[in-house]
Amino acid sequence: MLLDHIKQSSDIKKLKEDQYPELAREIRQFLIEKISKTGGHLASNLGVVELTMALHLAFDLPKDKIVWDVGHQAYTHKLLSGRKAGFDDLRQFGGMSGFPKRKESPYDAFDTGHSSTSISAGLGLAQAREITEEDYSVISVIGDGALTGGMAYEALNNAAQIRKNFIIVLNDNEMSISRNVGGMSKYLSSVRTKEGYAELKLRVERTLSAIPVIGRPLACGLYQLKNGIKQFLVPGMLFEDMGITYLGPVDGHNVQEMIRVFKEAKRVQHAVLVHVITKKGKGYKPAEENPARFHGVEPFDIKTGNPLKKKEFPSYTDVFSEKICELAGKNKRIVALTAAMPDGTGLTKFAKEFPKRFFDVGIAEAHEVTSAAGMAAAGLKPVVAVYSSFLQRGYDQVLHDVCIQDLPVLFAIDRAGLVGSDGETHQGIFDISFLSLVPGMNIMAPKNCWELQDMLEFGVNFDAPLAIRYPRGQAYRGLEEFRTPVEYGKAEMLYEESEIALFALGSMVSTGEHVREKLKEKGQPCTLVNARFVKPLDTDMIDRLCMTHKLIVTMEENVLRGGMGMYVTKYIHEKYPEICVIQIALPDAYVEHGNVSVLREMLGINSDSVIRRIETEFLNEKR
Numbered sequence: 220m221l222l223d224h225i226k227q228s229s230d231i232k233k234l235k236e237d238q239y240p241e242l243a244r245e246i247r248q249f250l251i252e253k254i255s256k257t258g259g260h261l262a263s264n265l266g267v268v269e270l271t272m273a274l275h276l277a278f279d280l281p282k283d284k285i286v287w288d289v290g291h292q293a294y295t296h297k298l299l300s301g302r303k304a305g306f307d308d309l310r311q312f313g314g315m316s317g318f319p320k321r322k323e324s325p326y327d328a329f330d331t332g333h334s335s336t337s338i339s340a341g342l343g344l345a346q347a348r349e350i351t352e353e354d355y356s357v358i359s360v361i362g363d364g365a366l367t368g369g370m371a372y373e374a375l376n377n378a379a380q381i382r383k384n385f386i387i388v389l390n391d392n393e394m395s396i397s398r399n400v401g402g403m404s405k406y407l408s409s410v411r412t413k414e415g416y417a418e419l420k421l422r423v424e425r426t427l428s429a430i431p432v433i434g435r436p437l438a439c440g441l442y443q444l445k446n447g448i449k450q451f452l453v454p455g456m457l458f459e460d461m462g463i464t465y466l467g468p469v470d471g472h473n474v475q476e477m478i479r480v481f482k483e484a485k486r487v488q489h490a491v492l493v494h495v496i497t498k499k500g501k502g503y504k505p506a507e508e509n510p511a512r513f514h515g516v517e518p519f520d521i522k523t524g525n526p527l528k529k530k531e532f533p534s535y536t537d538v539f540s541e542k543i544c545e546l547a548g549k550n551k552r553i554v555a556l557t558a559a560m561p562d563g564t565g566l567t568k569f570a571k572e573f574p575k576r577f578f579d580v581g582i583a584e585a586h587e588v589t590s591a592a593g594m595a596a597a598g599l600k601p602v603v604a605v606y607s608s609f610l611q612r613g614y615d616q617v618l619h620d621v622c623i624q625d626l627p628v629l630f631a632i633d634r635a636g637l638v639g640s641d642g643e644t645h646q647g648i649f650d651i652s653f654l655s656l657v658p659g660m661n662i663m664a665p666k667n668c669w670e671l672q673d674m675l676e677f678g679v680n681f682d683a684p685l686a687i688r689y690p691r692g693q694a695y696r697g698l699e700e701f702r703t704p705v706e707y708g709k710a711e712m713l714y715e716e717s718e719i720a721l722f723a724l725g726s727m728v729s730t731g732e733h734v735r736e737k738l739k740e741k742g743q744p745c746t747l748v749n750a751r752f753v754k755p756l757d758t759d760m761i762d763r764l765c766m767t768h769k770l771i772v773t774m775e776e777n778v779l780r781g782g783m784g785m786y787v788t789k790y791i792h793e794k795y796p797e798i799c800v801i802q803i804a805l806p807d808a809y810v811e812h813g814n815v816s817v818l819r820e821m822l823g824i825n826s827d828s829v830i831r832r833i834e835t836e837f838l839n840e841k842r
């Protein structure tokens with residue numbers, strides 16, 4: 220195996236050119252085998268095998284710095300930089316991350332996870348290089364999907380000013396997670412069909428230079444005339460007009476051709492964009508045929524491409540998907556927006572049933588929120604379906620565009636809580652904190668699948684900003700017998716006892732149920748309340764609990780700071796100083812990748828951890 224001999228980036232340079240196809244084949248086989256066991260981002264990685272090889276061949280890593288946009292496509296980069304063994308525990312707790320991590324390797328120049336940051340970060344590295352007087356190349360690799368994000372345009376605008384080499388590689392596979400959308404995507408497809416300017420220029424220059432005496436001056440003259448000529452010949456004129464040299468389109472599966480263009484790109488003394496065309500999922504038929512499904516996969520059978528585990532019950536996303544369609548069937552004012560995640564957020568069905576009321580805005584959460592605000596201002600009922608961690612991108616828009624105007628936008632916040640194997644960048648553990656301090660925002664979380672349906676029904680009829688947060692994965696199907704109507708600002712009493720009360724939110728209600736059962740087995744009864752609302756808090760319910768209990772335990776899957784527990788504790792401490800409060804929440808830290816149940820245990824929010832704290836901080840004290 221050629222791959223076995225690659226322990227560091229420079230090792231690939233020892234191969235002969237005719238060995239490149241064999242190495243690419245081995246890498247693909249390796250990735251398919253490993254990801255079929257661990258899960259991970261397969262299709263994007265299969266698409267960039269040759270591109271990554273060409274980068275490692277053309278540049279001097281880790282001295283030169285590559286910034287991978289999103290970072291989900293950096294597996295070949297990890298392989299070529301000595302991290303082959305890490306693929307056995309890819310994205311498992313304590314194992315190798317699925318994204319670039321500076322802490323993991325000197326070959327990872329910048330951490331990513333969220334989209335469209337690579338040009339900004341790369342430009343930062345390039346500008347720092349001038350000040351620190353170092354000598355390295357900076358290469359930002361951005362996908363066509365990531366190029367729909369606002370930050371990328373801010374960075375391109377800024378990059379046009381740099382007077383030193385800065386290379387942007389645009390990896391264009393016509394796909395975001397789903398098919399890419401929007402004007403830039405349309406523009407790129409028109410560019411894709413043209414002959415590469417680099418090729419054309421080289422060919423014309425070579426031909427002219429071969430003519431004795433007049434050839435060279437003619438070639439130079441042509442160079443000076445190039446702007447005029449380019450208007451007709453050059454694809455990528457949009458970038459050229461901005462002041463960014465465009466090279467391409469280049470076949471992203473031809474290593475030698477890419478190396479040649481990268482060498483040319485290195486000579487440009489300002490920003491240069493190399494447009495590389497790749498095929499998402501290349502080399503594995505099921506992924507080529509269905510790149511969206513193989514974008515991020517659970518373990519699967521290599522032969523068929525089918526998942527190893529059958530889905531038993533619907534996820535919260537599925538519940539949202541069905542219910543929002545049912546509601547939209549009854550109310551024509553309901554519109555739905557996604558920032559390039561129709562599958563992930565469950566809006567694919569909505570898009571099919573109500574194509575005119577569905578908006579995929581590209582990877583542009585900030586714009587998603589403000590355009591929803593515009594729709595609300597015009598009398599519609601927009602539903603912004605978004606992952607918790609990606610809503611961080613639209614924070615000012617939530618405050619400035621939605622809440623100040625008190626516009627009735629409904630935020631359906633998926634992946635709220637721990638998400639697992641994507642790690643730090645994707646854990647949805649901050650939304651309660653950042654949303655709760657925005658005046659006018661209302662926040663709810665359902666305890667089970669039926670309550671999500673009821674909350675959505677409540678939400679589409681609610682005339683102010685409202686966020687409903689729910690976690691990744693299977694929707695809880697317990698506590699079916701508790702289905703009291705959703706009332707604004709009101710919690711739901713599930714089991715009423717005395718002394719100890721659990722005040723739990725969303726996913727933590729089922730944990731509370733287990734805590735209650737286990738305490739009961741130990742002879743300690745306890746009350747369980749489904750908080751339902753974080754904002755406004757049901758202070759009547761808290762007053763009621765404080766009358767008859769000595770300990771209130773708040774439970775949520777959000778960081779402690781700014782979370783529900785903090786508001787409840789403040790209320791209780793001011794009004795009932797004699798009542799003990801234990802706050803079960805996540806620490807003031809970033810949570811790494813790993814299986815969710817492992818993380819919950821490690822972070823002290825699973826039922827055993829809650830019981831331990833109740834025993835040590837209350838029951839033992841009492842005894």
Ligand SMILES: Cc1ncc(C[n+]2csc(CCOP(=O)(O)OP(=O)(O)O)c2C)c(N)n1
Pocket residue numbers: 263266288289291292332333334361362363364365366392394395396499514558559560582584609612
């Ligand atoms: C801010 C943000 N929103 C959404 C996502 C989810 N996401 C991850 S990859 C991706 C598609 C990226 O497409 P592209 O850059 O073209 O890369 P490809 O997968 O095609 O290689 C999306 C939407 C994200 N990571 N960050």
Ligand SMILES: CC(=O)[C@@H](O)[C@H](O)COP(=O)(O)O
Pocket residue numbers: 289291332514515563634638641691
């Ligand atoms: C890289 C990225 O941001 C997405 O692909 C993300 O990993 C999707 O997560 P889900 O698997 O939870 O949809």
Ligand SMILES: [Mg+2]
Pocket residue numbers: 362363364365390391392393394395
């Ligand atoms: Mg793409």
